[in-house]
Amino acid sequence: MSLILGHYGLLITLITSLLCFIFYKSDITHKYGGYISFVLFTLTFILYAYSSISCDPSYLSLSNSISSQMPYIYRVGSIWSNHEGSIMLWSYIIQLYAFYLKVSVNIPEFQRTIVLRWIYLILFFFLFYTYFSSNPFLSIYTGQLIDKELNPVLQDPVLIIHPPIIYFGYLGSTLIYSYTLSYLYFNDDKILIELRFIAKYCLSILTLGIVLGSWWAYHELGWGGWWFWDPVENISLLPWFCYVMILHNKPSNDRSIKPRWLLLASFFSFLFSCYGTFFVRSGLIVSVHSFTQGSSRVVVMLLSIILFFMLFSHYYIKDKRKNQSQMIPTVYASNLIILMSLILIFMGTVLPPVYMYMYEKEISIGSVFFDNLANIITLPLLLFILLSLTEIKKEFIKIICHFLVSIIIINFYISRFSLEIGILNQVILITSISIITIHGMHIINRRVNYKRDLAHLSIVLIVIGASLSSQLECEFILSLYPGEKLVFNDMNLFFRDLNTLDTYRFKANYADLLINFKETSAITFPERRFYLQNSNIISKSVILSGLTSDIYLLLGEGNYSDGWYVRILLKPFISFIWLGSLLLAISLLMTNSRKVTSTYNEIHNIKR
Structure with missing residues (x-):
């Protein structure tokens, strides 16, 4: 029954989007067509999502990605982990944008009508492709669910969103x-x-x-x-x-x-x-x-x-x-x-x-x-x-001073820690620090465009993180036995024990590692898992994250005769990539955080 309802819901949404494009000047289509399309598509998408979460065995598109043994959160990810579900999600998001424009007050009505017309044309073509070529509501007769678990690598909360x-x-x-x-x-x-x-x-x-x-x-x-x-x-x-x-x-x-x-x-x-x-x-x-x-x-x-x-x-x-x-x-x-x-x-x-x-x-x-x-x-x-972001004639001396200070900082850092950084990367870092100091002052003084300065500052943080994490990365590949201790590169590593873990979904070997590195001291448990459903072997790393450095630990293959493969990576400043990206996203939203009424006033007061 759900397959039939979803099938016709998708078809009627397809027809409605075409009517909204063709008869965009019609009062009935203009007033009600967009709402009908949105409500129908929303109900259709919810129906498909419910079928995925409840592990309905009659859906062909879900047959290779759902399992009754999977946690519910990963069943949500199965909705768009297959081709048919992902293209329906793609089309539904277009529908959401069309609905946003429908209820928005940012533009005059006659212009909104034309903009909506083109959006419904785009929606029609993607729905046409979805319905006739990638229909998620095709059935398969099995009589019972054949568990085929989602790839374990994809079973991650971040990958759900x-x-x-x-x-x-x-x-x-x-x-x-x-x-x-x-x-x-x-x-x-x-x-x-x-x-x-x-x-x-x-x-x-x-x-x-x-x-x-x-x-x-x-x-x-x-x-x-x-x-x-x-x-x-x-x-x-x-x-x-x-x-x-x-x-x-x-x-x-x-x-x-x-x-x-x-x-x-x-x-x-x-x-x-x-x-x-x-x-x-x-x-x-x-x-x-x-x-x-x-x-x-x-x-x-x-x-x-x-x-x-x-x-x-x-x-x-x-x-x-x-x-x-x-x-x-x-x-x-x-x-x-x-x-x-x-x-x-x-x-x-x-x-x-x-x-x-x-x-x-x-x-x-x-x-x-x-x-x-x-x-x-x-x-x-x-x-x-x-x-x-600077006035060259007025701030030339200031720029030169910032460059000189940046050169001193970089050279001190390189000589202090005996680092090997290429000339190009040194120039990139010098320029980046100059930008940080200049824009930092702009932000502190809350200049007119300080939000723009914040966005550019976040780009610089990403550049610093990417440059230093690749240039200064250290890798250690070891073969260790339980009970073995190692001291290298200011790091103390103690392989305390190797244990096993059995669950209804996987079996795992996990190492009990005690690590001391500078100010970091932690007991970690990197794993190597064997998933029962699809016979996949996955290594689950452990990452000790800090503001200036990450310690990345991975357990590989091994045995008690030859030892166990342990991989350790030191990733300096990689956290700057995540911080810079998050800061960029937030700063862009800050510049867009004006009220709709002010947007409308800006539009109508634009200088011609």
């Missing part, structure tokens, strides 16, 4: 795309203010989603890294960079000038978001993020992306205004660097699978390429941050 959050960050671009088309249609600068307002929200949410995925990889995958340059990780950076470009390109007060950079960044943020979900489902990549291994299901999605591209191109070319030519030099230069980064990341990610598909030969563009790219673009971007 990671996909919805990153989808919200991606799909805010549907609003941005719809606002862009409406701006080209009306030529009204009031729309661009709301567009940039939404872009701040999207950048904040997407940042939070990306860092949650990175934090999960660091804690759960057992290799000690936080960014693997996985194809889907790379794709997530493309809309992120586009959102950054939107925020750094303000429209001109002259209505006869077309804000080219702003419009193109707005469009490509949506295009890259759609491309990301297409890429995951194309079967072209092998990744922890990929869902399917066949390309036949993505034809509709690819055609939809082409349609959205043609739609934007039509309105963009139709707009005959001259392009904006006068820009702040630092903003223009940063635009070029971000654009170059976008192209290189895109090409480096797409070329290997496309080449493999076309020529059946493998080529590899590995992490070394992307690491070098990150090093190359980081320094000029930091310099532009420094120059854009």
Whole structure:
């Protein structure tokens, strides 16, 4: 019965979204169509969620990811752990954004109608794809539940919220795309203010989603890294960079000038978001993020992306205004660097699978390429941050003083701890500390743009964390026996005992390790688990986190004859990555924390 209800709920929502697009001027459709679509889709999604949590054996889409032995919290994650459920969640979030716009008072009614029309067109195409190609309400007759537990690596509370959050960050671009088309249609600068307002929200949410995925990889995958340059990780950076470009390109007060950079960044943020979900489902990549291994299901999605591209191109070319030519030099230069980064990341990610598909030969563009790219673009971007937020003529002496102080601090730190840091990374750190000191004073003095300074300061913290954690990382691979003690690199390690743990879901060996390192003293229990349901073997690391350093411990294979594999990583300043990312998300929301009424007044008082 639930399958039939869900099936028809999805179908009626599909039809309703099409009617809202076609008959957008109709009073009945305009007043009630959006509410009907929202209520129906919400009930349909709740029905599917309930079926996942209750382990309904009749759902084909859930047959490989649910188990009656799994805790309820992980059954929630099963809703979007499969291809069908994830694409329905994707469509439902578009529906939520449409409903938000429906009840919002930020824009005039006649403009809201046009923006909603484009959103319902996008919703229709994704619902069409969901219903006809990836229907989550297809049945399978088994008579009873065949337990197939979710991959143990995915059974993590953080990973339950990671996909919805990153989808919200991606799909805010549907609003941005719809606002862009409406701006080209009306030529009204009031729309661009709301567009940039939404872009701040999207950048904040997407940042939070990306860092949650990175934090999960660091804690759960057992290799000690936080960014693997996985194809889907790379794709997530493309809309992120586009959102950054939107925020750094303000429209001109002259209505006869077309804000080219702003419009193109707005469009490509949506295009890259759609491309990301297409890429995951194309079967072209092998990744922890990929869902399917066949390309036949993505034809509709690819055609939809082409349609959205043609739609934007039509309105963009139709707009005959001259392009904006006068820009702040630092903003223009940063635009070029971000654009170059976008192209290189895109090409480096797409070329290997496309080449493999076309020529059946493998080529590899590995992490070394992307690491070098990150090093190359980081320094000029930091310099532009420094120059854009200071008045060179008035504060030239101050900048030089900050640079000199930063050089002294870095050199003292390097000589004091006998560190080996490359020249480029030293310059990056010197620039970063200069930015921190200058912007720190701005924030303390609560200058007009102190919230903007806070956002840029968070970027610098991320850069420092990424640079120092990779440059100063220390790794120790040991073979230890229970009862053995070791002293090395100012660290005391005592392998006190090896114990076993049996549960209804897994069996585990866990080490009892006493560790003393500088001010840190702790007893840890890294595990190596064997999951009974799917015969997976997973190492569960233990991380002792501090503000300036993390100690990462992992237990591997072993026996009483040859000893047990123990891996220890020292990760200096990696916490700066998490703190900086969280600070960036919060600072962006702070700049958006104005009331709706003030937003409305700003829109109507814009200088023309």
